[in-house]
Amino acid sequence: xxxxxxxxxxxxxxxxxxxAMAAASALPAPMVWGQExxxxxxxxFGTGVSNLNEVAQKVKEDLGITLEMTALDTDSVTQRAxxxxxxxxxxxxxxxxxxxxxxxxNLQAMxxxxxxxxxxxxxxxxxxxLTPESEIAQGTAPHSVGFVDGPGGTDFADNESGWMTLxxxxxxxxxxxxxxDLIGRPIESWTELLNPEFKGKxxxxxxxxxxxxxxxxxxxxxxxxxxxxxxxxxxxEIDKTIAIFTEAKKAGQFRAFWKSFDESVNxxxxxxxxxxxxxxxxxTAVRSRGIPCVYQPxxxxxxxxxxxxxxxxxxxxxxxxxxxxxxNWYLSGWVGGFLMRQGYYxxxxxxxxxxxxxxxxxxxxxxxxxxDTITSPFGDALAEAGxxxxxxxxxxxxxxxxxxNSVMDENQYMVRKWxxxxxx
Numbered sequence: 195x196x197x198x199x200x201x202x203x204x205x206x207x208x209x210x211x212x213x214a215m216a217a218a219s220a221l222p223a224p225m226v227w228g229q230e231x232x233x234x235x236x237x238x239f240g241t242g243v244s245n246l247n248e249v250a251q252k253v254k255e256d257l258g259i260t261l262e263m264t265a266l267d268t269d270s271v272t273q274r275a276x277x278x279x280x281x282x283x284x285x286x287x288x289x290x291x292x293x294x295x296x297x298x299x300n301l302q303a304m305x306x307x308x309x310x311x312x313x314x315x316x317x318x319x320x321x322x323x324l325t326p327e328s329e330i331a332q333g334t335a336p337h338s339v340g341f342v343d344g345p346g347g348t349d350f351a352d353n354e355s356g357w358m359t360l361x362x363x364x365x366x367x368x369x370x371x372x373x374x375d376l377i378g379r380p381i382e383s384w385t386e387l388l389n390p391e392f393k394g395k396x397x398x399x400x401x402x403x404x405x406x407x408x409x410x411x412x413x414x415x416x417x418x419x420x421x422x423x424x425x426x427x428x429x430x431e432i433d434k435t436i437a438i439f440t441e442a443k444k445a446g447q448f449r450a451f452w453k454s455f456d457e458s459v460n461x462x463x464x465x466x467x468x469x470x471x472x473x474x475x476x477x478t479a480v481r482s483r484g485i486p487c488v489y490q491p492x493x494x495x496x497x498x499x500x501x502x503x504x505x506x507x508x509x510x511x512x513x514x515x516x517x518x519x520x521x522n523w524y525l526s527g528w529v530g531g532f533l534m535r536q537g538y539y540x541x542x543x544x545x546x547x548x549x550x551x552x553x554x555x556x557x558x559x560x561x562x563x564x565x566d567t568i569t570s571p572f573g574d575a576l577a578e579a580g581x582x583x584x585x586x587x588x589x590x591x592x593x594x595x596x597x598x599n600s601v602m603d604e605n606q607y608m609v610r611k612w613x614x615x616x617x618x
Contacts, residue, residue: 234258235259236513238261238262238286239271240264240265241268241271241288241501242455244533245263246263249263250263253524257516261520268291269401271291272294275294276298279506283509283517284503284505286503287504288599289340290333290403290600293334293339296342296348296359297348300507302505302509303345303347304357304359309518310525311542311545314542314544316362316541316542318336319337319502324589325589331495331598332421332426332597333424334600335598336598341353341354341356342359345357360502361502361524361541363501363503363524364541365500365538366539367585367594368471368472368497368499369585370384370489370492371469371476371480371487371489372469372488373468373487373488376468377392381490383492383494384411384414384492384494388439388447390447392468392469393447395449395467396447396467396468397449397452397461397467398451398470403599403601403602403605405612406436406608407424407497409436409438410427410435411497413434414494415492418434419434419435424600425597426600426603428604432608432611436611436614440618450466455473455475455479458470462485462487463483463487474489474536474538475537475538481576482570482575489585490584491584496591496596497595497597503521503524525542527546527549530542532571534546534554534558536570543559559588561582561586561590562582563579567579
């Protein structure tokens with residue numbers, strides 16, 4: 195067999211290659227795939243949250259598969275998945291994006307029988323429930339867009355059909371980040387984001403589909419609006435929500451509106467902002483500078499999100515087999531351990547445990563006191579012995595999810611109103 199270190203093979207190219215290749219393809223599958231996937235190149239794109247160079251390096255080391263990664267912001271990820279199907283093999287996207295992307299036909303359903311650890315995937319992604327007694331939160335819960343009826347399914351299924359739109363990989367319970375040293379008192383509610391006490395020192399992220407959910411958490415906590423579904427607002431609910439925040443903006447409540455991870459880190463680390471929308475690795479980055487920063491548990495609960503790996507509908511042959519091999523590797527534990535050291539969760543926590551110390555597992559997953567220094571994947575100290583993770587255990591945090599990131603029926607109207615807010 196010709197090596198493919200400098201070219202990309204697919205099942206189609208093998209078929210076109212003629213007799214010699216046809217004879218080779220008749221060899222036992224493990225021999226062929228075992229040799230050839232070592233030289234496969236897969237093009238992956240997604241947000242910087244999980245498109246990490248360390249993952250690409252490790253999968254190259256373990257499987258020989260080359261990942262060409264491109265990191266984009268959330269809106270650009272959605273646009274590319276929906277409009278540029280020939281530009282990628284793997285789409286690393288959030289579940290709520292499925293509502294926009296799946297109808298385009300650019301992704302293919304994945305056979306759960308090929309996923310080694312499918313039975314160990316947490317219930318959130320399978321039937322929507324963390325425990326049998328759990329209530330399913332508002333918004334686009336991952337399981338609601340996670341399955342289709344078959345390999346050619348166009349509509350989302352309401353059961354574990356055996357065919358997934360995305361294979362879940364990463365998720366978290368998001369809340370507000372605060373500078374406790376500069377605030378100097380307890381913060382317990384989402385309402386604090388609009389507290390005049392923090393005038394000129396608050397911030398919210400400028401990504402409409404996520405920012406409006408943070409707004410809704412605040413407005414409902416204030417008692418100003420009771421939403422039928424925060425993840426699928428009516429026009430009237432959108433108008434009221436935007437009006438409340440526009441009034442606060444005009445009164446000087448916000449120091450800035452951020453779009454990137456680095457912007458949020460710099461705002462918080464500098465002390466220009468003391469309370470804001472924030473993501474877990476940004477908290478980690480601030481702490482790694484020796485600056486106090488807390489991912490504050492709030493009594494109204496968390497806004498959550500989940501991401502997964504989707505495969506291009508044009509992916510086939512050895513490249514498709516390599517993609518499944520990559521997914522199974524991804525869920526086998528090393529990546530989960532790496533992500534959990536940043537404060538995220540793995541879709542298969544059980545396998546991650548083998549790649550974490552007892553101290554790390556106790557701190558990040560079980561909510562136990564650290565018995566020694568807790569470090570980031572890059573060696574930065576994040577917590578000392580005796581400290582407990584913000585929000586506690588996995589069950590405490592994911593069990594308090596109030597809503598999931600979403601795409602609303604009135605999405606276009608919402609985006610227009612959001613832009614009016616930003617420019618007001």
